[in-house]
Amino acid sequence: MRPAAAVAIVLSLAGCREAPRLPEYGTVPAFQLTSQTGEVFDSSVLEGKIWVADFFFTTCAGPCPRMSAQMRQVGxxxxxxxxxxxxxxxxxPEHDTPEVLAAYSKRFQASPERWVFLTGPVETLNMLSFDSFKLGRVDNKDEHSTRFVLVDRRSRIRGYYTSWESGVIQQLVDDIRSLYRESS
Structure with a gap:
């Protein structure tokens, strides 16, 4: 066999290999909070959908506006x-009422059907951030996580993405597409 033909065969076989499956880090439990529209948001509407989560606050002068802009890019x-x-x-949650969240969401041209901003009891938010997403507590808003979390159609956490890392948005979108292929 010619060396060029052998190289071509090896390269074509390497291209056929499936991408590695994303790891599973835990499951997000059911929850109910209030959306920027003022309506009760039940997590059951996320069943069967792939979603990206983050934690922020509207008066943040640090990473939050950048993270929200990055979420918009993902969308x-x-x-x-x-x-x-x-x-x-x-x-x-004391400051970020549905009305405040609605105004904030408009800054980022968020469609409530696609991108929801949630508020609710601090206990529920702590449970989600600390126990479910493993990101830390929300008691001290200035120390909240700056990571995005990728959740699959079965509410399993499949990835963590540090917002300030170079190329993070492209990696997140690539992994979202990987989950779509995995579940199709």
Missing amino acids: KRAQDLPDLRLVSFTVD
Whole structure:
């Protein structure tokens, strides 16, 4: 066999290999909070959907506006995936009322059908952030996580993405697409 032909065969076989499956880090339990529209948001609407979560607060002068802009980028880059949802949880529920969240969401041109901003009892938000997502407590809003969390159609956490890392948005979108292929 010619060396060029052997190399071509090896390269073609290497390209056929499936990408490694994303790990599973735990499951997000059912929850109910209040959305930016003022309506009760029941997590059951996320069943069967892939979603990305983050934690923020509207008066944040640090990483939050950048993270929200990055979430918007994720939504734009994956706009061809109709079942993708973006879920932003406030870490300042005393200030971030539905009205405040609605105004904030408009800054980022968020469609409530696709990107929901949630508030509710601090106990519920703590349970989600600390116990479910393993990101830390929300008691001190200035120390909240700056990570995005990828959740699959069965509410399993499949990835963590540090918002300030180079290339994070592309990696997140690539992994979202990987989950779509995995579940199709």
